[in-house]
Amino acid sequence: MNQADAIERSALVDFHCHLDLYPDLQVAIDQCEKDAVYTLAVTTTPKAWRRNHELASRTKYVRAALGxxxxxxxxxAAELALWHELVPTTRYVGEVGLDSGxxxxxxxxxxxxxxxxxxxxxxxxxxxILTVHSVRSVKPxxxxxxxxxxxxxxxxxxxWFTGSASELRRALELGCFFSVNAAMLDGGRREACVAAIPSDRILTETDGPFTQTMGRPSRPSDVSATVIKLAGMRGVEPAAMARQITANLKHLIAS
Structure with missing residues (x-):
């Protein structure tokens, strides 16, 4: 049995994916169900949320976040009023945050x-439960x-957290979790940051379709490659890493 086959015995997690930016939202959701990937379908505007929620609410593995x-x-910014109107009907919020790029x-x-x-x-x-963007704005x-x-x-x-070591410590003290994608594991400072995150605070993500796998937009099932890389960094079997990430998701949702 190869590493990918071993991971398939455990459910995967893609906690940040823009499913509605793929060519067909229904097809993308159906694929998450087929592949048994717990997927958070983030939205970029409140106007996009209703259709995401309508389709995701019929599934086992997909949930929509109001962003x-x-x-x-x-x-x-004027859509903030609609966001306020909709947020009582969902537990998941995102993508939100700050960007000072x-x-x-x-x-x-x-x-x-x-x-x-x-x-x-x-x-x-x-x-x-919020999934938060913090490009060049971790401190604020x-x-x-x-x-x-x-x-x-x-x-x-x-x-996609890329803060300093001290900002990582502060985020941990605040109880934050971190969603990690394959592009963060290409060496350098970003990978060092991921290596410092405790295993019980890590989730996986693709941020698809904004990342690529083998020259095409990443799909939720591609988090298996991230799981394998994380397992190698931490000296554990990929299946064990996948189980840890699934346990982290369950803990997050139950908290």
Whole structure:
């Protein structure tokens, strides 16, 4: 039995995937079901959420998250009102957060207003699980999480985290989990950051279709390659790593 076959005996987890940006959302969801991949279908705007939720709610393995992507806040901030209207009907929130990269730093003040409102609303409702974007903005993201979302009121999964060692320690103290994709395991500082994350705080993701596997947009089942890499880094069998990640998801959802 090869490593991939061994992993197939355990359910896989893709905690951050843009299923509605593939050519056919229904086909993408059906494939997650067929492959037994627990998948969080994140959305980038509240207007996209209803169809994602409608299709995902019929499945065992897929759930939809209600998002307002920081890279779209400059044009879509008015949709925050719709986000507020919809959030009582879902436990999952994302993609949300901050992005101060070169293309988006001009809207950072508005992004902070939106993210602050989202965190506050999640705290008021309680029991929300958020997948959070933090490009070049880890410190303000953690500052806002600490100020606005107590651990008893919600849980945060930091998507594609690339913070410093001290920021990682702070995120762990705040109770954050981390979703990791194959592009973060290509050597250098990003891989060192992943190596420092405790095994009981790691989830896998693809961020598909924005990442590639073998020259094509990554699919949720491609997290198996990430599981194999993580297992090698940690000196465990891939099947054991897959079971750990599934256990982490169950713990996150049960918390």
């Amino acid at each position: 307002l992507h920081p890279q779209l806040v400059a044009e879509r 070169p293309s988006h730093f001009r809207s950072l003040a508005l992004q902070k207003q939106v993210f602050e409102a989202i965190l506050g609303r999640c705290a008021a409702l309680g029991d929300r 993201v953690l500052d806002m999480i600490e100020a606005r979302l107590p651990r008893t009121r919600g849980r945060v999964v930091l998507h």
